[in-house]
Amino acid sequence: MSTGVMARPRGAHATASGSRRRQGRDRGRVLRLYVPLGLYLLFTVVPFYWMLVFALRPSGSTTPVPWPITFEHFTTVWNDIGYAMFFRNSVIVGVWSLLATTVLAVMGGYALSRFRFRGRSLFMVVLLCTQFIPGAMLLIPLFSIFKSLGLINSLGSLILADTVFNLPLSIILMSGFITAVPYSVEEAAMVDGCTRLRAFLAVVLPQLRPGLIAVGSFAFIHTWNNFLFALMFVSRQDSFTIPVGLSYTIGEYSADFGALAAGGVVAAVPVVCVFAVIQRYLVHGISAGAVKG
Amino acid sequence: MKSTKAWAALAVLALAVAGCGSGSGSQEPGKTTITFWDNNGGTRTPIYQELIKRFEAANPTIHVEYVGIPIASVQQKYDTAIAGGDTPDVGGVTTSYLANLVGQQALEPADDWLGKSAVNGKLAAPMIKSVRDTVTDGKLYLVPGTSNMDVVWYLKDKLPEPPATWDEFFTDTAELTKAPDQYGYTIRGGAGSIFQVLAEMYAYSGVTQFFDASGKSTVNDPKNVEYLTKLAAMYKKDTPEADVTNDFPKMVAAFGTGKIAMMHHNLGSYNDHVKAHGADKIGAFALPAGASGKRTIVANPVDGFAVFKGSEHKDAAWKFVEFLVSKESNSYWNQQTGQIPANTEAQGDSWVTGLPHLKTAVDVLNDPATAVVSPPYYLPQFSSITKADTEPLFQKVLLKQMSPQEFLDTMAQKLTDAQAEWKKAHGG
Numbered sequence A: 001m002s003t004g005v006m007a008r009p010r011g012a013h014a015t016a017s018g019s020r021r022r023q024g025r026d027r028g029r030v031l032r033l034y035v036p037l038g039l040y041l042l043f044t045v046v047p048f049y050w051m052l053v054f055a056l057r058p059s060g061s062t063t064p065v066p067w068p069i070t071f072e073h074f075t076t077v078w079n080d081i082g083y084a085m086f087f088r089n090s091v092i093v094g095v096w097s098l099l100a101t102t103v104l105a106v107m108g109g110y111a112l113s114r115f116r117f118r119g120r121s122l123f124m125v126v127l128l129c130t131q132f133i134p135g136a137m138l139l140i141p142l143f144s145i146f147k148s149l150g151l152i153n154s155l156g157s158l159i160l161a162d163t164v165f166n167l168p169l170s171i172i173l174m175s176g177f178i179t180a181v182p183y184s185v186e187e188a189a190m191v192d193g194c195t196r197l198r199a200f201l202a203v204v205l206p207q208l209r210p211g212l213i214a215v216g217s218f219a220f221i222h223t224w225n226n227f228l229f230a231l232m233f234v235s236r237q238d239s240f241t242i243p244v245g246l247s248y249t250i251g252e253y254s255a256d257f258g259a260l261a262a263g264g265v266v267a268a269v270p271v272v273c274v275f276a277v278i279q280r281y282l283v284h285g286i287s288a289g290a291v292k293g
Numbered sequence B: 001m002k003s004t005k006a007w008a009a010l011a012v013l014a015l016a017v018a019g020c021g022s023g024s025g026s027q028e029p030g031k032t033t034i035t036f037w038d039n040n041g042g043t044r045t046p047i048y049q050e051l052i053k054r055f056e057a058a059n060p061t062i063h064v065e066y067v068g069i070p071i072a073s074v075q076q077k078y079d080t081a082i083a084g085g086d087t088p089d090v091g092g093v094t095t096s097y098l099a100n101l102v103g104q105q106a107l108e109p110a111d112d113w114l115g116k117s118a119v120n121g122k123l124a125a126p127m128i129k130s131v132r133d134t135v136t137d138g139k140l141y142l143v144p145g146t147s148n149m150d151v152v153w154y155l156k157d158k159l160p161e162p163p164a165t166w167d168e169f170f171t172d173t174a175e176l177t178k179a180p181d182q183y184g185y186t187i188r189g190g191a192g193s194i195f196q197v198l199a200e201m202y203a204y205s206g207v208t209q210f211f212d213a214s215g216k217s218t219v220n221d222p223k224n225v226e227y228l229t230k231l232a233a234m235y236k237k238d239t240p241e242a243d244v245t246n247d248f249p250k251m252v253a254a255f256g257t258g259k260i261a262m263m264h265h266n267l268g269s270y271n272d273h274v275k276a277h278g279a280d281k282i283g284a285f286a287l288p289a290g291a292s293g294k295r296t297i298v299a300n301p302v303d304g305f306a307v308f309k310g311s312e313h314k315d316a317a318w319k320f321v322e323f324l325v326s327k328e329s330n331s332y333w334n335q336q337t338g339q340i341p342a343n344t345e346a347q348g349d350s351w352v353t354g355l356p357h358l359k360t361a362v363d364v365l366n367d368p369a370t371a372v373v374s375p376p377y378y379l380p381q382f383s384s385i386t387k388a389d390t391e392p393l394f395q396k397v398l399l400k401q402m403s404p405q406e407f408l409d410t411m412a413q414k415l416t417d418a419q420a421e422w423k424k425a426h427g428g
Helices: A010-056 A072-080 A083-114 A120-130 A135-148 A155-179 A183-191 A196-225 A228-232 A242-247 A257-291 B002-019 B045-058 B071-084 B095-103 B111-115 B125-134 B166-176 B193-205 B222-234 B241-245 B248-256 B267-277 B314-324 B327-337 B350-354 B356-366 B382-389 B391-398 B404-425
Strands: B032-038 B062-068 B090-094 B143-147 B150-155 B183-186 B260-266 B282-286 B296-298 B303-308 B371-373
Touching: A010 A072, A010 A257, A072 A083, A072 A257, A083 A120, A083 A155, A083 A196, A083 A242, A083 A257, A120 A155, A135 A155, A135 A228, A135 B071, A155 A196, A155 A228, A183 A196, A196 A257, A228 A242, A228 B071, A242 A257, B032 B045, B032 B071, B032 B314, B045 B062, B045 B314, B045 B327, B062 B314, B071 B090, B071 B095, B090 B095, B090 B314, B095 B125, B111 B314, B125 B143, B143 B327, B150 B267, B150 B356, B166 B183, B166 B222, B166 B260, B183 B248, B193 B222, B193 B260, B193 B296, B193 B382, B193 B391, B222 B391, B222 B404, B241 B248, B241 B391, B248 B260, B248 B267, B260 B267, B267 B282, B267 B356, B282 B356, B303 B314, B314 B327, B327 B350, B350 B356, B382 B391, B382 B404, B391 B404
Parallel strands: B032 B062, B032 B090, B183 B260, B296 B371
Antiparallel strands: B090 B303, B143 B303, B150 B260, B150 B282
16 A cells, blocks of 8 residues: 655645745844844943953953953942942932932923913923033033032032933923823813812823833933033032042053943943833833824 | 922922032031042042041141042043132142143142241152243142153063163064064054153154244154154054054053053053063063163153142141151152152152162153153143144054154144243243
8 A cells, every 4th residue: 555655745845835935034034133133232242241351350361251250340349449439329319310300300391291381482492402502511600509509519419410401301301291191181180170280190190101211211321420510519529429430440540440340330230220120111201202292 | 288298398309409418517626627639539549548547647636538539530620620619728730730720820839838848858859840840930839749750661571671772672673573463562542642652752862852942842853753753664563453542541451461562651550560460570661762872751740739729728738738748658659659759768768779660760860861851731732732633643643644744743833833822921
């Protein structure tokens, strides 16, 4: 009963050609998608890798892998350079600036979104224009104002200055998010007896979560990285923040690359953590704010 | 009611903001608090903390508040503080920006204090002269604490005997270069390149003045052009290609890999080289003398301490400055940083004579036969001319996009113009 040649099942040819097509598609997908993404990832990850290598390998080592691993540079930055204190200050300034920026941006954004008043467009233009003024230009006027308010050498000056610089963009972004929430929903809540504030808190605010996260994270990261204000408005060793501490690792005639890299890792950790937690809201938030603004 | 709550919340927020981290003004009764800004905060912080501890123990009625300012931003910090009227009592200042601070009338001259002080006559005369030459009225606005000198660092296992002449230097550089990645020399092509090029050119040419009698810059002297032509020819042949963007951290890091035999920098990077290679493998020699046989060096900026005019405790501030430049303190500070003490008594300490590179530097500086070329730090445009204006042009020279002659003519013209303008402004 042998047929001599094994008969190929009917669907086998189709399956094989389908498999070839799939393989072709997969190859095309790899070439179009994964290769460019891989290259881009390599481009962005390599500097971080080098930062980790310098942070974890002993001084004087030139190996491309951090082995043997040492934490001496982290000890240097944390204990000797004073990162423990700088980190604490950065967290205080970053969190307060985040809270202040977010609260004020919601208030300002609501006004721009829901009310039509004379000069509204001009106000938006002025808000945008403030983004063109570099912080360095305002250093001396701000310094004088803070001095007369008794805020020099206080973290309060950094929180105020950073909040003020974060606000224009944050208000514009937030106004876009609020506009995306139909006013009719708010009106319905008011018809049911809510005040405007209650309607906003109960109906609008829960829908603003992506916007709040986008605005808050931008405010936090901008404040966290701000070197200029942190150095200029503070002249007390115990009130400096992380970016000032980071610059201590480069002296006039010498640079401690291990400490610089370890400091960079410590400075990057909170920012990376913030992004890791919020990234799914952030993408949605940015696109919503951009398109519907 | 609700709006009252909201306003109350805002008021609490504002109060909390205003109070954050503010702790200044915690004055102890009966104590004078002075603020000291270190103009190179970071690695030097523990040194100053130790010295402040010693000072406070010797002067229990004075408390010194230390603030470390990152070196890259120190001028901007001083300018902002002066404009805002919030200067420290004592600040670390170098001759690089001394004229700028004096121009803003921010500093108190120390001549009278020094005249009555125990350290009078014990500070290196060339450093004092360099400070006085930097300002128009010749007053001592800065009390020198240290100075530096350009040297060429080399790896002893690659170069057993350092070159004594420029010809030997060029020969050694070529011989020590071996494919694929061993280089005889590294050029500083990025930030800070011009000062090093000037030091090399003047050492080679033996020209001893930055301007001739008519006020014309000597930067484009034919011998300087000759040196720069030779240096540019070395780029990529005997030096790494990446040198075109070398600032000092990159240059020091590249030298730390052990692939480069010689590197021109100053005494300040000694600790980095020791960390990378070990003290026994590192050597240093002063830039060789040129064909004239006369050793010529370009004066490095003098680093020291200034009392600010805005200080409310000038006597306590001077007391601290006097303590910092005393033999013990000055010796301790310079031993830790590996630089040349300004206090001549400290220059004789065993740690100075025991470090060959430092002894070489002190001997060269104190040798009456050494000609010192003083760069015109007093010119307001000097910093911009030697940084923003000409650093990119020097990169063009290395990349063969500009000739050395054209480059030096351009720089000379800018310096000549700046000098003429300065002379005019000061009745010259």
